[in-house]
Amino acid sequence: MTPSVLDAITRQIAAEFGASFSYLSMAAWCEHHKFMGAGQWLRAQSQEEHGHAMKLFNFVLARNHPVQLPGIDQPRGEFASIVDVFERALAQEQEVSRNIDALYELAFREKVFAAMAELQWFITEQVEEEKTVSEIVAKLHMVKDDPASILDVDRELGGRRDEGDEEADRGAKHAR
Ligand SMILES: [Fe+2]
Ligand SMILES: [Fe+2]
Structure with a gap:
């Protein structure tokens, strides 16, 4: 790997841990304000981001x-509303997508093919993440105040199933 690609990946590790921390902070705000479903959703999302960093x-x-682990910035802890939480989550995902694209372009320019293959997964993942969060934002805008x-949306968010559950389901299906 070239030094600049390694450096950029290191920064991305920090960004993924930062996203994990930020989602955890959003989860705390939601649960403190008794949006328990959203809290559960955001906790699961925080775990996913941790998984991205570890990948x-x-x-x-x-x-x-x-691996030289960098420091993580303190995440925002105050939000105006549950809509504000998810609008910020969407902005965060859009920024991550831009970073991943730039990182992929760098790996391409420097012909670091292994990094390009690794980053493919992240590009696909970002499409899914942006889609999911923008659907939640749209729903929250629809229900307004x-x-x-809002409690219905919160309940629905609490029904989030983790990827692990889906894999377990698929495994169960294959076993049948
Ligand atoms: Fe991520
Ligand atoms: Fe994400």
Whole structure:
């Protein structure tokens, strides 16, 4: 791996841990304000981001480079509303997508093919993440300030199933 690609991946590891921390902070705000479903959704999202960071962490080590972990910025802890939480989550995902694209372009320019292959997964993942969060934002805009409808959305968010569950389902289907 070239030094600049390694450096950029290291920054991405920090960004993924930062996203994990930021989602955890959003989860805390939601649960403190008794949006327990959203809190559960955001906790699961925080775990996913942790998984993204670890995927890159493992990749750097697999390529025989040392990992220099950077500091993580303190995430925002105050939000105006549950809509504000998810609008910020969407902005965060859009920024991550731009970073991943730039990182992919760098790996391409420097012909680091292994990094390009690794980053493909992240490009696909970002499409999914942006789609999911923008659907939640759209729903929250639709219901506006109607408390009963907001609680419905919150309940729905609490029904989030993790990728692990889906894999377990697929496994169960294959076993049948
Ligand atoms: Fe991520
Ligand atoms: Fe994400």
